[in-house]
Amino acid sequence: xxxxxxxxxxxxxxxxxxxxxxxxxxxxxxxxxxxxxxxxxxxxxxxxxxxxxxxxxxxxxxxxxxxxxxxxxxxxxxxxxxxxxxxxxxxxxxxxxxxxxxxxxxxxxxxxxxxxxxxxxxxxxxxxxxxxxxxxxxxxxxxxxxxxxxxxxxxxxxxxxxxxxxxxxxxxxxxxxxxxxxxxxxxxxxxxxxxxxxxxxxxxxxxxxxxxxxxxxxxxxxxxxxxxxxxxxxxxxxxxxxxxxxxxxxxxxxxxxxxxxxxxxxx
Amino acid sequence: xxxxxxxxxxxxxxxxxxxxxxxxxxxxxxxxxxxxxxxxxxxxxxxxxxxxxxxxxxxxxxxxxxxxxxxxxxxxxxxxxxxxxxxxxxxxxxxxxxxxxxxxxxxxxxxxxxxxxxxxxxxxxxxxxxxxxxxxxxxxxxxxxxxxxxxxxxxxxxxxxxxxxxxxxxxxxxxxxxxxxxxxxxxxxxxxxxxxxxxxxxxxxxxxxxxxxxxxxxxxxxxxxxxxxxxxxxxxxxxxxxxxxxxxxxxxxxxxxxxxxxxxxxxxxxxxxxxxxxxxxxxxxxxxxxxxxxxxxxxxxxxxxxxxxxxxxxxxxxxxxxxxxxxxxxxxxxxxxxxxxxxxx
Numbered sequence: 197x198x199x200x201x202x203x204x205x206x207x208x209x210x211x212x213x214x215x216x217x218x219x220x221x222x223x224x225x226x227x228x229x230x231x232x233x234x235x236x237x238x239x240x241x242x243x244x245x246x247x248x249x250x251x252x253x254x255x256x257x258x259x260x261x262x263x264x265x266x267x268x269x270x271x272x273x274x275x276x277x278x279x280x281x282x283x284x285x286x287x288x289x290x291x292x293x294x295x296x297x298x299x300x301x302x303x304x305x306x307x308x309x310x311x312x313x314x315x316x317x318x319x320x321x322x323x324x325x326x327x328x329x330x331x332x333x334x335x336x337x338x339x340x341x342x343x344x345x346x347x348x349x350x351x352x353x354x355x356x357x358x359x360x361x362x363x364x365x366x367x368x369x370x371x372x373x374x375x376x377x378x379x380x381x382x383x384x385x386x387x388x389x390x391x392x393x394x395x396x397x398x399x400x401x402x403x404x405x406x407x408x409x410x411x412x413x414x415x416x417x418x419x420x421x422x423x424x425x426x427x428x429x430x431x432x433x434x435x436x437x438x439x440x441x442x443x444x445x446x447x448x449x450x451x452x453x454x455x456x457x458x459x460x461x462x463x
Numbered sequence: 464x465x466x467x468x469x470x471x472x473x474x475x476x477x478x479x480x481x482x483x484x485x486x487x488x489x490x491x492x493x494x495x496x497x498x499x500x501x502x503x504x505x506x507x508x509x510x511x512x513x514x515x516x517x518x519x520x521x522x523x524x525x526x527x528x529x530x531x532x533x534x535x536x537x538x539x540x541x542x543x544x545x546x547x548x549x550x551x552x553x554x555x556x557x558x559x560x561x562x563x564x565x566x567x568x569x570x571x572x573x574x575x576x577x578x579x580x581x582x583x584x585x586x587x588x589x590x591x592x593x594x595x596x597x598x599x600x601x602x603x604x605x606x607x608x609x610x611x612x613x614x615x616x617x618x619x620x621x622x623x624x625x626x627x628x629x630x631x632x633x634x635x636x637x638x639x640x641x642x643x644x645x646x647x648x649x650x651x652x653x654x655x656x657x658x659x660x661x662x663x664x665x666x667x668x669x670x671x672x673x674x675x676x677x678x679x680x681x682x683x684x685x686x687x688x689x690x691x692x693x694x695x696x697x698x699x700x701x702x703x704x705x706x707x708x709x710x711x712x713x714x715x716x717x718x719x720x721x722x723x724x725x726x727x728x729x730x731x732x733x734x735x736x737x738x739x740x741x742x743x744x745x746x747x748x749x750x751x752x753x754x755x756x757x758x759x760x761x762x763x764x765x766x767x768x769x770x771x772x773x774x775x776x777x778x779x780x781x782x783x784x785x786x787x788x789x790x791x792x793x794x795x796x797x798x799x800x801x802x803x804x805x806x807x808x
Contacts, residue, residue, distance in 0.1 A: 264687060269610060297689035307680035309699060310806045320688035322698075369684070376688055 215240040215281060215380060215410040216261060222274030223253075223260060229274065230256045232434045238427065243402060243411040245421035245442065248431035248457070254414045257431070258382050261285075261412065262299040263292040280380065297324075300378035304385040306365035308357035308372070313340075313349050316357040316368055320376035335375050342408075343371035344401050363394025370401065374409070381405065383413040387420060399424045418458060422446050430454045504785075511782020514775045526575050527779055532734065532759075533574030535772055538566035546772070548573035571763050572773045576780050580787060581739055582753030585651060586730060587720045587791055590658035594715065597659065598666030599701075599708060605667070606674040607696055626664035631724040633661045638728035651739070652749040654730020661725055662715040669711030673704040703806065709799040713792045720788045723757040731758040733766075756784040 216238040223231035231253045238244045246254040256265065260278060263285065265271045277284045285295055297320070308316050315322075317336045326332065336353065340346040345367040349360070357368050366386055373381060383402070387395040402411060402424045415421050421428050422442060429439035430453070438451045449455045456462050475483070517524055533548040540562075547555060556564065601618075609615045637657030647653045677700050685695040723731075732752040742748050760780050767773050 262687060264683065267686065293689055293691055296687055301683075301687040303680060303683060303687075305680055307678065307684045309681060309684070310703065319685070319698075320690075323688065323690045323694055372684075372688065 213240045214238065216412070217277075217279040217282075218257075219277045219279070221257075221260070221276035221278060223256060223265070224270075224272050224274050225256075225268065226270035230434055231260075233276070234436050235276075236429060236436055236439050238410065238412060240410050241406060241408075242426040243406050243413060243424055244427040244429065244439075245425035246412065246414045246429050246431060247416070247418060247421050248437075250416075252431040253434040254429075254431045255384055258301075258384055258412060258414050261380070261382055262296050262301055264296075264301065266292055297376055298378050299380045299382060300373035300376065301382040302366070302369050302373050302384065302386050304388055306362060306369050306389065308360070308365050308368050310356065310358055312354045313357050313360070313368060314353040317371050317375050319372060324376075339371040339375040340368075342374050342405070343367045344397060344404070345371055361394070363390050363397060366390060366394070366398060367401065370398070370405075374405070379410065381409045381411045383411065385414055385416060388416060395420070418446075430457060432457070507778060507781050507785060510774070510778035511780075511785075514779030515782055524575075524779075528575055528580070528783070529577050530575035531578055531736075531738075532571040532576060532754075532776075535569045535572035536566040537569070537772060538564050540564070546573075569770075569773050570767050571759075572767065572776050576756070576759060576776070576783060578735055578738055578754040579756045579759040579780065580783065582731070582735075582755040583720055583757070583784070583787060584791070585739060585753060586654050586658060586726065586755055587716060589651065589655040590662070590719050591712065591716060593655055593659035594662045594666050594719075595708075595712060598663050599670045602667050602670030602674055603696060603701070606671050607692065607700065622664045622667055625660070626668075628661075629724075630661060630722050633657055634725040634728050636660075637725060642729055647750060649729060649732065649752045650750040651730055651753055654726045654753070657725045657729045658719045658722065661722065662719055665715050665718070666708075666712060669715075670704070670708045673707030673711070674700060676707060677703045702802075706799045706803045709795055709802070713795050716791050716795065717788050720784075720791065721757055723761050726755055727758055727761075731755045733758075733762050756780060756787065760784065 214237040216236075218234050218236050221231060221234040222229065223234075234253075234257060246257065248254050259265045260273075261280070273286060278286060280295075280299065283290070309319060311319075314336055317339050318326075318332050321332060321335060337346060337350075340349060345364060348364060349368075352359075357365065360368060366389075370381075370386075387398050390398065399420060402413065405411060406426075413421075413425065425442045427439060428442045428445040430437045430445065430449075430451075432453060438445065438449055438454045440450070444450075445454060446458060449458065514527055515524055516522055533550070536545075536547045536549075536552040538545055545555075552566070556562075605615065605618065609618075634657065637653055637660070641647050641653035641656055642649055645653075681699050681703070682695050685699040686692070690698070730753060732754060735752060735754050737751075739748065739751060739753055742751060760777065763773060763777050763780060
């Protein structure tokens, strides 16, 4: 199945190449339409933040990008396409299992497995049947360094992942996600359960990670969107109101609704 | 009617008195359970221990634990009361061929209950393996794979109904299906399946509850890393649910070990000359009837006269039975602890 999913980054162009293109995408939970005609592109190697009030569909959209919504009872696509590096991920020949290896996800609530830190990081590799100790050791170090956690845990890799603090657990989850070397990283409110210090660490991390990964982050925290994203999309009631460069959204949005939300007049 | 409100009144208010009464009712009801449990345990232990233990070395009645049941002969000889089992009585008669001996005989009251212990352990072991396999599998299917629909509702209804079926009906069903229709005869295998079907609803419900306690985040995290559902269940759901499944299954163990009705037509014999491993072919092992502790208690308390000689085996068997169930439960508790230790919560 891997062959059918050409997710290699296309050659660099002057404008950043699109990693994700969503085209007139409608999505339903049973009879309820959660997304209305979403059309947007997210460029490679950039951080795109999705903001909007609760229930506006931003998390739904995020979970459509790695087909986690397949698992929800009654979830279905109404119309449109989601293309990742040009391939429609809802095409018949796409195996969602393979897709999820390429599109990693970090959840709102940090959810390390009740295993050692080491086993947590290599979980994805174990699934793929990789066993070589040296290779696994290397991946653990690389991923934990990548998630800015290595220095804090290198002496206790075999203690439980649940013994870490909340912020460390979330970074462990990020390390676990990048261990399988995805191309896109989806983050669903990754800092909502963290204190400001841990939040700033994760934000710094996002800034570093975008060198290698295309990142889509859902956040309730507008300062966070402003601080760490290149593009920001504002959602309201299942519609994309506006998507533009973050500076523009936060200084001079073209829609009145966006401005009202950002300035805190509603939502 | 209303007494004037007086914050420093020494007299408790009406509702306070009601509360006090209610408190004592619920408290005494709770203690009644304790009393019942104590009376049962102490009586069985006190009377049973006299059979099982000895005041002199080796302190345990090894004959009772390690030998097959035999018939007890009681008679008077030269002014003395004699008690002998089959072999001793036969030998005694040969020694005194001319003697006029009028002996009372009591079946099962001499010898021991070793075949019953073995039979019960085998019945519990086999049926729990079958029940856990079927139960955990269907719980996984219902909880992880199946999407709610008419068929699934039917399955759940069937489970509920199965839970309400009296055990004697299971016995009859097992007799009809396994013993007669499948032609397994009265056998270990028929008993295993009958008992397994009987506890299946409990095992399924308990397993489903345990699976539900595994946070959904565990499944999502695993799936998001490119695991299939089965990989997720095997590596990231079942290991965390297993201790809970075993905890609830311990209750089923007591039930499987204790039920007489389902095995009386399907697996148990009053007397079996051979021990279960005395078979010619391996396959014969599964198709032989066994003796079992609960059935033995039933037999010795209802089929032979009640007196001081037979009481020993009655209470002795009941006591050993309690100990055996406790030991099996203890083994599964230890197993559960070992499983839990592997997880790093």
